[in-house]
Amino acid sequence: MQEPVVITRAAYLASAVRKDQYPEERRPAVAFIGRSNVGKSSLINSLTRIRQLARVSSKPGKTQTINFYEMLLRVDGGEERYPVHLVDLPGYGYAKAARDRRKTWAKFIEEYFLSAEELRFVCLLLDIRHTPMESDRRMFSWLVAHDIPVLVVATKADKIGKNERRAQIAAMQRALGVSELTILPYASPKNEGRLELLDVMKDYLIE
Known part of the structure; x- marks a missing residue:
């Protein structure tokens, strides 16, 4: 069966801590953000199917720059390749980092x-095993207040059973204050949620 969205190429592009370091080529972009150690790098590697594209670390706070990746998307079996950017942002809420950092x-x-x-939309990653923390709620509210489309992705969904998964998603919706909020469960080791996320990317990134 032909997948509706295929990533034909994905590669590291640049790292930045200032606007003048962003890539010169401006492409429709999706950004990924979440608390430290939420599984962001694992999800990016699962999404692109490149094991070491984003560096996975057991130590929180490893990502300290904005990392840009370029991807080429093929849609609905067509021949055209659509260049887009995937933007990996530093994790927030890492208590051991110095305050000035x-x-x-x-x-x-x-x-x-x-x-x-x-920037077309943001994937806010939350660990499905835990109720969103104050920093998660602040990030979600900030994005909404600034009219930035946000998709909440519940990572590490393979760590709990399906019944608990439903309960945790409901708890997340209550904590974020939006009972009808769509939350996408994602299990990186099984690539579960990958096709659904690619579908959202198609809707937002392909013009």
């Missing part, structure tokens, strides 16, 4: 969100 991360993350005209 956390402020620096927050500053350039906010700068990216507010200045990147090519």
